[in-house]
Amino acid sequence: MLRLYGTELASRLLLGTARYPSPAVLTEAIRAARAEVVTVSLRREAAGERAGQGFWSIIRALEVRVLPNTAGCHTVKEAVTTAHMAREVFATPWVKLEVIGEDDTLQPDVFALTEAARILCAEGFEVFPYTTEDLVVADRLLAAGCRVLMPWGAPIGSGRGLNNLFALTALRAHFPTVPLIIDAGLGVPSHAARALELGFDAVLVNTAIAQATDPVAMAAAFAQAVAAGHAARLAGPIEPRNFAVPSTPVVGQAFRG
């Protein structure tokens, strides 16, 4: 079981809820992914609109746990205020803390992130920081009170997979007991399987599923990949070698000697 802030989860695939072709496809994709946690957000709503209320009814009916994000925030103040607003609307202490530092890559501003994390953890929030693979930043986030980290695989929506395998592997080795969730940048199920094989505890996927030709089928494929990757990790993968090692026994080989 995956344990995040004391909550036990059977599924290691967390799902984003944005960019699906329709609410019906979103609903089916959440079911196909067997996701127990979905990310949600807050946006301005005009008085005449009902989009937000309708979306929230759909999510509530699915009885999944929600992880509100602070997407689009660029400062500590914006992120902290948004977290407070999300806690009231979604009635959860969980927050996926995003503080964006650069618009082309949507790379986290790790300085503002650690400061916002410190404030929110002190106020009783259970913070899931969207961060880079940087070891020192990870250390500061843990010192700020975070008990889960969400390093990126690649820039949000890029579908590039695990861009920096060396640093991600080092991060996993350095913090063996901290739940680490790869958030952002995955493109295909094999990326998710790889993350779990490397020992990451879970993945959070949105665009790769929502923008697939068939999001429901892709959600199911990601669920299988995550399960396979986790099972492989538990089974103990072999170490890669530079040269061949015969798999068929050489003892008793004909025509030799």
Place this chain on the structure above:
Amino acid sequence: MRILVNGVWRETAGRELAAALEELGYGSRLVSTAVNGEFVSLEERACTALADGDRLEVLAPMQGG
């Protein structure tokens, strides 16, 4: 008085945030509010006075990644 609601100038007679929200059509909606960048909780809305030129954010649940 004129206040900036989600980036749009609106006229409201409501002197407190709760009254202004009602008048602006957000009455019974599930929304969260901030005035001039500061979170205002549901309980605080009735006693939070608004002033001309205040910036009000009214946010609702939305899809997110």
